[in-house]
Amino acid sequence: MFRHAARVLLVSLALPAMTVAAAAEDGPTARFIVVEGSGEAQAVPDMARLSAGVVTRGHSAREAMAGNAEAMGRVMGALRAAGIADRKVRTDRLSVTPVYDQSRTRAEPRAPIAYQATNTVEVTVNDLGHIGSLIDALVNSGANQLQGVQFGIRDAAPLEDRARLAAVADARRKAALYAEAAGVTLGAVLRIEERGAQLPGPRMMAAARMVQDTAVAPGEQTINVGLAVRFAIE
Incomplete structure (x- = not known):
């Protein structure tokens, strides 16, 4: 019983000591200076993502989807032939929408004149040296939707x-x-507060330009970090 009482007493005596130490650091007698620092680092992108797909039309939703499935099968075959693993391909959009005659006024009854099917996939490419030939292969296989290339860094x-x-x-x-x-x-560093690392957004190259010229230039990407650092002074 007395041992437990002694432990409680020791803990209660120790707590004010820690509080006083913390107060001394930030109290009116503390002397410090706070400055902000910024740093950046550059690297050449080592991966890219591109979005490609097929848009088809038909008199019915079934006809539009059937034509789309056939064309998309050729696109997927081109990806496999280029050495792209299935796990690197992700369906990005799959839809069937009615197409209306835009010449009719809103007051007139509207009925679909066709149906449009869209199927796009996002492809992750780690070998940037072959991305130009991959784009050519996709277009030649029937892809009529190409959203461009987004360059990035796998491990930032x-x-x-x-x-x-x-x-x-x-x-x-x-x-x-x-x-x-x-x-x-x-004096010594008392505190470091990171403002956050600013990762670069994906760098996109316009699709239209790449179809004409498949040479790609990933360039460099920059990461910025901001800090607030408190130093003791004497």
Whole structure:
């Protein structure tokens, strides 16, 4: 019984000590400087996604879908012939919609004059050296919908870490400059708050241009990281 009482007493005595230590860091006597640092890192994209498909029309929904299925079968065959695994192909859109005569007014009764079937797939390509020939193969197989190419980076974590290191170095450089100008000594880092890594959006190349010229240029992608760093000063 007395042992339990002693433990409770020790814990209750220890808690105020931790509170005082935290208050001392942020209290009125604490001396610190807060600066923002930014860093970036670049890398060449190592993957791409493209959206391709087929749009067909028919007098009925069944006819439109039947024609679409036949044409889409040739597109899928072209993907397999190009070495694209089935797991790298994902259905992006599948729809059948009525087509109306747009010359009629809204007051006139409207009936479908045809039906339009759309089937598009998103293809992930890891070998950018063959993406131009893949686009040619898709168009030649009957794909009449091509939304362009989106370039990206499969594993962005190492790139983010490089940007973080650059951001910390930038913050330390600024803090040292301010400390020297103020006539104080720069101390240890007290806190680092990341503002978030800004990943680049997918870089798209227009489909129309690629059909005419299948040469692709993925370029570079940049990741930016912003930090707020608190340094002690003496």
